[in-house]
Amino acid sequence: MTAVAERAPAAAGGAPRRTDRRRERTRRALIGAARRILAEQGTTDVSIQEITDTADVGFGTFYNHFETKAELFEAAVREVLEEYGAALDEACAELTDPAEIYCVGVRMTARLAHLRPAVAQVLVQVGVDYAWAGEGLGARALRDIQRGMAAGRFTLADEKMGLVTTAGCVLAYLQVALEHPDEFGEDDADTMAEMLLRMLGMTARSAQAVAHRPLPDLP
Amino acid sequence: MTAVAERAPAAAGGAPRRTDRRRERTRRALIGAARRILAEQGTTDVSIQEITDTADVGFGTFYNHFETKAELFEAAVREVLEEYGAALDEACAELTDPAEIYCVGVRMTARLAHLRPAVAQVLVQVGVDYAWAGEGLGARALRDIQRGMAAGRFTLADEKMGLVTTAGCVLAYLQVALEHPDEFGEDDADTMAEMLLRMLGMTARSAQAVAHRPLPDLP
DNA sequence: ATTATCTATAGATCTATAGATAATGC
DNA sequence: ATTATCTATAGATCTATAGATAATGC
Secondary structure, eight states, rough: OOOHHHHHSSSSSSSOOHHHHHHHHHHHHHHHHHHHHHHHOSSSSHHHHHHHHHHSSSSGGGHHHHHSSSHHHHHHHHHHHHHHHHHHHHTTTTTTOOHHHOOOHHHHHHHHHHHOOHHHHEEEEEEHHHHHHHHHHHHHHHHHHHHHHHHHHHOOOOOHHHHHHHHHHHHHHHHHHHHHHGGGOHHHHHHHHHHHHHHTOOOHHHHHHEEEEEEOOOO | OOOSSSSSSSTTTSSSOOHHHHHHHHHHHHHHHHHHHOOOOOOOOOHHOOOOOOOOGGGGGGHHSSHHHHHHHHHHHHHHHHHHHHHHHHHTTTTTOHHHHHHHHHHHHHHHHHHOHHHHHHHHHHHHHHHTTTTTHHHHHHHHHHHHHHTOOOOOOHHHHHHHHHHHHHHHHHHHHHOOOOGOOOOOOOHHHHHHHHTTTHHHHHHHHHTTTTOOOOO
């Protein structure tokens, strides 16, 4: 409980010292290694030795920055998800129809299996519990579902079931598409979005229309 | 590669020897321990020592029956899934409407979170890959979807997407309901089944009707 | 002089096997 | 005599820390 001592990052008011920059570089190297391992091996079950080798820092250095492996991977995951959340916000900035905002979220996230497999791998890793915990993307999906209901575009007995099913479908798609990339493509992502819109209570006709509108680029 | 030597189970034609029964009892104890650990801890990440302690057999005995931990857990999982598959077959024996057969499968499987949490835990553990691999329950769901399409009850661009989304929703529900049993009940299981029927292309009206028919008991 | 990093290692697992013991077969 | 089980342990990890070395601050 004493590791990772509290440190004021440079004297207050002073420019960050060279020491602080070096320390930050090392921390970034560790988080970068964790991200690479998550993306390439799809697991957090590696030794600290392997992490520090990948980061190209000494073994003991790990404990200068993190107390446990879980703490490092948590930081790495948070970073990836925050980056993707910001990208999604940017892509949806111009949209107003809640059904379309929900749908773009589904279509773009499903496309990650092909466009950003490293991000997709992280989502599969964090799993359904993450969405349910009300974190970033889960909270976003729930918000879109509630707005869609308020706007009368969705008809749904229970909004929490909308969240569970949406998260389940998207994560299942990512997991299978990551392992069998040749069997899935953008059409499948759009098909799934259309299915989900029907599931939330839209007519087949509206679902079809919304799910195939032009999609903003991933920033 | 030499462990678990091949053994003829008693002389051909002869009754099983006492030795064989003893051996079988020990094997059952190991598989039983694996099932209990899966159900109670929800993980296969335990030491062989803990497994043999739970089974109340000597440590080395493990290697008389299995070469690796994975092999034991695979046998335990197969056993649980075969038992549940048989129960589901029995429950559906009288049904003829493919949409209802699909729907009963979803409703009963979702109910496992409350009625048979040990089975639900195993399903969550095997995950989406299992369904995709065409094993028992996944093959069953795909068959029901195909029959539903052939009968004109489902309208779906791609049957494989029906499988991925069904598996994703059911497993996500089980995972969340196992961890938060107070927040989910039978109504939620039926709501999800209704949502899935809409997703597969049924009208809201038909989906509502099919998803609330009386449900056979779990044998 | 202080702080971060690196090297080396003690201690805590865990797996796989060898050899001893107990149960069954003939 | 044969087969299954059990006990004990060697060898292979892996984590956490102590102490040495290198970099920066004043």
